[in-house]
Structures are given as C-alpha cells and as structure tokens.
Amino acid sequence: MDPVLFLDYCGVAVFAAAGALAASRKQMDIIGFLFLAGATGVGGGTFRDLIMGVPVFWMVNHDYVLIWTATAILVFFTAHRVESRYKLLLWLDALGLAAFAVMGAAKGLSVTGSPIIAIIMGVLTATFGGILRDLLAGEPSVLLRPEVYITAAVGGASVYTLGELAGMPLLFCQLGGFLVAFVIRGGAIRFGWR
Amino acid sequence: MDPVLFLDYCGVAVFAAAGALAASRKQMDIIGFLFLAGATGVGGGTFRDLIMGVPVFWMVNHDYVLIWTATAILVFFTAHRVESRYKLLLWLDALGLAAFAVMGAAKGLSVTGSPIIAIIMGVLTATFGGILRDLLAGEPSVLLRPEVYITAAVGGASVYTLGELAGMPLLFCQLGGFLVAFVIRGGAIRFGWR
Amino acid sequence: MDPVLFLDYCGVAVFAAAGALAASRKQMDIIGFLFLAGATGVGGGTFRDLIMGVPVFWMVNHDYVLIWTATAILVFFTAHRVESRYKLLLWLDALGLAAFAVMGAAKGLSVTGSPIIAIIMGVLTATFGGILRDLLAGEPSVLLRPEVYITAAVGGASVYTLGELAGMPLLFCQLGGFLVAFVIRGGAIRFGWR
Numbered sequence: 205m206d207p208v209l210f211l212d213y214c215g216v217a218v219f220a221a222a223g224a225l226a227a228s229r230k231q232m233d234i235i236g237f238l239f240l241a242g243a244t245g246v247g248g249g250t251f252r253d254l255i256m257g258v259p260v261f262w263m264v265n266h267d268y269v270l271i272w273t274a275t276a277i278l279v280f281f282t283a284h285r286v287e288s289r290y291k292l293l294l295w296l297d298a299l300g301l302a303a304f305a306v307m308g309a310a311k312g313l314s315v316t317g318s319p320i321i322a323i324i325m326g327v328l329t330a331t332f333g334g335i336l337r338d339l340l341a342g343e344p345s346v347l348l349r350p351e352v353y354i355t356a357a358v359g360g361a362s363v364y365t366l367g368e369l370a371g372m373p374l375l376f377c378q379l380g381g382f383l384v385a386f387v388i389r390g391g392a393i394r395f396g397w398r
Numbered sequence: 399m400d401p402v403l404f405l406d407y408c409g410v411a412v413f414a415a416a417g418a419l420a421a422s423r424k425q426m427d428i429i430g431f432l433f434l435a436g437a438t439g440v441g442g443g444t445f446r447d448l449i450m451g452v453p454v455f456w457m458v459n460h461d462y463v464l465i466w467t468a469t470a471i472l473v474f475f476t477a478h479r480v481e482s483r484y485k486l487l488l489w490l491d492a493l494g495l496a497a498f499a500v501m502g503a504a505k506g507l508s509v510t511g512s513p514i515i516a517i518i519m520g521v522l523t524a525t526f527g528g529i530l531r532d533l534l535a536g537e538p539s540v541l542l543r544p545e546v547y548i549t550a551a552v553g554g555a556s557v558y559t560l561g562e563l564a565g566m567p568l569l570f571c572q573l574g575g576f577l578v579a580f581v582i583r584g585g586a587i588r589f590g591w592r
Numbered sequence: 593m594d595p596v597l598f599l600d601y602c603g604v605a606v607f608a609a610a611g612a613l614a615a616s617r618k619q620m621d622i623i624g625f626l627f628l629a630g631a632t633g634v635g636g637g638t639f640r641d642l643i644m645g646v647p648v649f650w651m652v653n654h655d656y657v658l659i660w661t662a663t664a665i666l667v668f669f670t671a672h673r674v675e676s677r678y679k680l681l682l683w684l685d686a687l688g689l690a691a692f693a694v695m696g697a698a699k700g701l702s703v704t705g706s707p708i709i710a711i712i713m714g715v716l717t718a719t720f721g722g723i724l725r726d727l728l729a730g731e732p733s734v735l736l737r738p739e740v741y742i743t744a745a746v747g748g749a750s751v752y753t754l755g756e757l758a759g760m761p762l763l764f765c766q767l768g769g770f771l772v773a774f775v776i777r778g779g780a781i782r783f784g785w786r
Contacts, residue, residue: 235546235548239548254448255648260450261450263450321654332511335728340539344730348618354624358623424736427786433735436712522762535731574708
C-alpha cells in the first residue's frame with residue numbers, strides 16, 4: 205500500500221476517533237458519534253480540496269467513509285472504558301494534526317506547485333477538523349488553548365515542503381514533517397509549551 | 399410543477415422561516431431577517447453542492463432567492479403575533495429537516511450513484527442549515543439538544559435511498575422518507591424522544 | 593495599478609489587521625496572528641468564489657498571501673501600543689466591510705450578470721470575514737451587536753450594483769458604494785445607529 209495513502213487513512217481514523225470522543229463527552233447517540241467522527245475526520249481535507257478546486261477526496265475514494273464509520277462504531281462501544289477521554293482526544297488530535305500537516309502540504313504542493321500554498325494547505329488540513337469538532341460539539345476551541353497548536357502544523361508542513369523542494373527522499377520528508385509536528389504539539393500537551 | 403422541486407421550495411421556505419424566527423428572537427432588523435433566512439434556507443444545500451462539485455442550486459435557479467426573501471419579509475411582519483417563537487422554530491425546522499433529508503439524498507444519488515454518499519448528502523443538507531442558523535444567531539446548537547435530531551435525517555435519507563434502489567415509485571420513496579424523518583423528529587420535539 | 597485591485601488589496605489588508613487585532617486580544621503567538629489575519633482577510637472572498645464556482649482569488653494571485661502575512665507581522669509588533677484594540681478593530685472592520693461590499697458586488701455582477709446575486713455576493717464577501725474572525729477568536733459575534741452591520745453591506749453593494757446597471761462611471765459606483773457602506777457602519781460605531 206502507498207505509504208502516503210496509509211498516512212492519510214491513519215489521519216482520518218485518529219481524527220475520527222477524536223471526534224467520536226467529543227460525541228462521547230456530550231453523551232450523544234451512535235448517530236452523533238458518526239456525525240462528529242465524519243466532520244472531524246474529513247472536514248479539514250474537504251475544505252482544502254474545495255479551496256484548491258479539486259474533487260473532494262472522500263467523494264472519489266469511498267474507503268474514507270468506511271474508515272470514519274468503523275472508527276465511530278468502535279469508539280461508541282469502548283469510550284466508556286477510557287479513564288480520561290479528553291486527554292486521549294488531545295493526543296489523537298495531535299497524531300491527526302501531524303499526519304494531516306504532511307498530507308495537506310503534499311497535496312497542496314502537487315496540485316499548485318507553490319511552497320507557500322503548500323504550507324497553508326497543510327495548516328488548513330491539519331487544524332480545520334479540530335476547529336469544526338469543537339464548534340459542533342460546543343467544546344472550548346482547541347485554537348484558544350494557551351499551548352501551541354497551529355505552530356505544530358506550520359512546523360510539520362514547512363519541514364515536509366522544504367524537504368521535498370530540496371529533493372530529499374519523500375519518505376524522509378514525510379517522516380520528518382510528521383515528527384516535527386507531533387513533537388511540538390506533544391510537548392505542548394505534555395509540558396504545556398506555549 | 400415537478401413534485402421534487404415543489405418539496406425543495408417548501409424546504410427552503412420553512413427553513414428560511416425558522417431562520418427568520420431566530421432573527422426575531424434576537425430582535426434583529428429586516429436585513430438580519432433576510433440574512434438568517436437565507437443562510438438557514440439554502441446553507442445545507444449550498445454545502446452539499448460544493449462537496450459534490452456541482453453548481454450551487456440557488457445560483458442556477460434564482461427562484462430560491464425570491465422564496466427566502468419573501469419568507470423573511472412575511473415573518474418580519476408577523477413573528478410578534480406568534481405565542482412561542484422557539485416552539486414554532488423547532489417545528490418548522492423539523493419540516494425542513496424532513497424535506498431536505500429526501501431532497502439531499504435524491505440529489506446525492508442522482509449525481510454520484512452511491513447510496514452511502516446519497517445518505518450522507520441527505521443528512522448534510524438536512525442538518526447544516528439548522529447548525530448554521532444556531533451558530534450565526536448565537537443560539538444553543540440544535541445538535542446538542544438531548545432529543546434525537548441527526549437520527550431523523552439519517553432515517554429519512556435512508557428510507558428514500560433504499561426505496562429508490564429497490565425500484566419503488568419515486569413519489570412513494572419521497573413521501574416515505576419525508577414521513578419517517580418528520581415522525582422521528584416530531585416525536586423528539588413532542589415526546590422528548592432521545 | 594487597477595483601482596479595483598487596489599481596493600481589494602486594501603480590503604484584505606484592513607480585514608487582516610482586524611483579524612490580527614483579535615489574535616492580539618486573545619494573546620496568541622505570531623502564528624495565531626497569521627492564522628486569524630488570513631481567515632479574516634480572505635475568508636469572505638473565498639466563500640464568495642466557492643459559491644460562484646470560480647477559482648479562489650488568492651490561489652490565483654499569491655500577492656494576497658503576502659499582504660495578509662505582512663499585515664499580521666506588522667500588527668504583531670505594534671498592537672501593544674494601541675490604546676483600544678477593540679475600537680480600532682471595529683473601525684478597520686468597517687473599512688474592510690465597505691471595500692468588500694463593493695468588490696464582492698462587482699465580482700458577482702461580472703461573473704453572473706444578475707444584480708440580485710451581485711448584492712448577495714457583496715454582502716457575503718463583506719460580512720463573512722468578520723463572522724469567521726469572531727467565531728475563531730471566540731469573540732461575541734459582530735452580527736449580534738445591536739448596531740447595524742449587515743445593512744451597511746447591503747447599502748454599499750446595492751449602490752454599486754444599481755450604479756453600474758444604470759451605466760454610471762465605474763469609479764463613481766465604487767466610490768459611492770464604498771462611502772455609503774462606510775458611513776452607515778461608521779455611524780453605527782460612532783453614534784450607535786440601530
């Protein structure tokens with residue numbers, strides 16, 4: 205399987221899980237889980253594709269729908285066992301943020317060829333799902349928390365984009381971008397980096 | 399007149415009325431009525447069309463603009479006579495939800511041919527207008543009320559889609575989908591179904 | 593330089609500055625400034641272009657990205673010197689509202705040829721950036737303030753559109769629309785017009 209597609213599937217799954225956890229915190233029913241999992245899982249990429257004027261990715265490849273559906277159902281039956289759902293939500297959000305910062309930048313660069321647009325698309329893809337989730341679930345926006353959030357997406361998207369422009373191996377750029385974004389955001393969650 | 403188009407016009411009118419009632423509750427001026435009526439009336443369908451990559455329906459057929467404008471003006475001059483504007487808003491919202499669950503699924507199925515996407519488009523069309531209205535009007539989101547909401551849209555969109563796939567007469571599918579969605583949501587409003 | 597393009601650049605700059613001031617009020621970091629400046633500066637026009645089905649303007653002309661970036665950085669280093677950031681934000685918002693009401697109507701009219709759609713596009717372009725800014729920054733929505741807001745956009749967009757339809761000189765229509773919108777909104781801010 206294409207490693208980029210795999211990373212994208214993982215991003216949708218962890219963001220969908222974060223959305224489902226938000227539904228769990230709001231004591232929604234299974235349909236609420238599916239709704240928030242979908243909005244969080246594919247919201248950022250949908251927005252990215254609309255702005256770039258390309259077909260929305262999950263309308264082309266329906267596997268994404270299965271991924272968010274399966275994730276929502278799984279979380280529905282297991283979320284009550286989790287000790288701190290908000291903490292888990294934040295960590296899943298961090299994983300999704302890192303995956304999508306890279307994916308969004310990669311798609312932005314391949315579609316437009318512009319590094320500036322690539323970084324913006326990475327940031328947009330990485331952050332919009334979480335913003336939408338908090339908005340729909342009535343949670344305080346992750347954007348307004350004191351610790352760094354968007355910065356992690358900027359870091360990951362920039363590392364990927366600059367790496368690809370410099371002609372580095374793709375897998376290296378992807379891994380580098382992912383790790384930079386995840387370490388920055390993880391440090392923010394774990395150590396309160398601002 | 400095409401019954402599907404008629405149902406769509408009715409959906410826009412009742413959602414526009416619900417939006418105008420939200421404007422009335424916030425004591426907005428006539429322009430505020432027009433704005434919220436438009437956003438609520440065509441917000442869901444706009445989002446659906448953007449995601450499917452087809453021209454936005456009210457940009458193609460300007461009658462929709464007249465419908466939401468006329469509705470907003472009508473509500474502006476009569477809303478003060480209504481005893482409980484929020485209750486009326488909820489019932490209009492239920493009518494619009496049922497009409498749009500069917501309409502959205504029908505358009506989704508005819509454009510993409512995929513039953514899964516059809517149901518998602520029905521749900522999106524049916525719920526997004528109300529979500530947008532509450533967001534713009536600063537009302538507590540209808541999504542977060544304890545009674546079922548999205549479930550009604552899923553029910554209506556599924557009945558329509560499965561009916562059409564099974565080769566049932568179109569009018570039958572439309573009526574069936576509408577009634578299922580309206581009864582579920584109506585039961586939620588009237589009897590507090592969760 | 594084309595006066596219409598100049599007006600558009602100014603609109604993006606003042607809206608970006610208003611977004612950056614909102615970031616400043618929330619004590620965000622430089623990345624937060626860039627994010628809110630971008631969302632506010634180009635959010636309305638992005639939405640307008642998506643609905644009309646034309647390429648998003650800042651994806652075609654990257655100068656807009658430079659404008660919002662430079663504005664955000666400038667505000668980041670100077671905002672603390674401003675006595676009342678919220679008052680300045682409101683006045684910048686009024687300038688942007690007036691510029692975008694004209695720009696949005698002009699683009700709407702040239703793309704669709706319909707005066708009704710032109711006015712709607714003017715209103716949408718003028719108001720959506722501010723709505724998005726308040727939503728993302730967690731500020732009380734400018735839409736729900738008691739003084740007139742959308743009305744100013746309607747006034748400016750209508751004057752421009754009717755003027756162009758009447759065959760008046762373009763610069764005259766632009767100036768007229770801008771002034772009508774700015775005077776209405778300015779009166780609302782200064783004298784509390786409702």
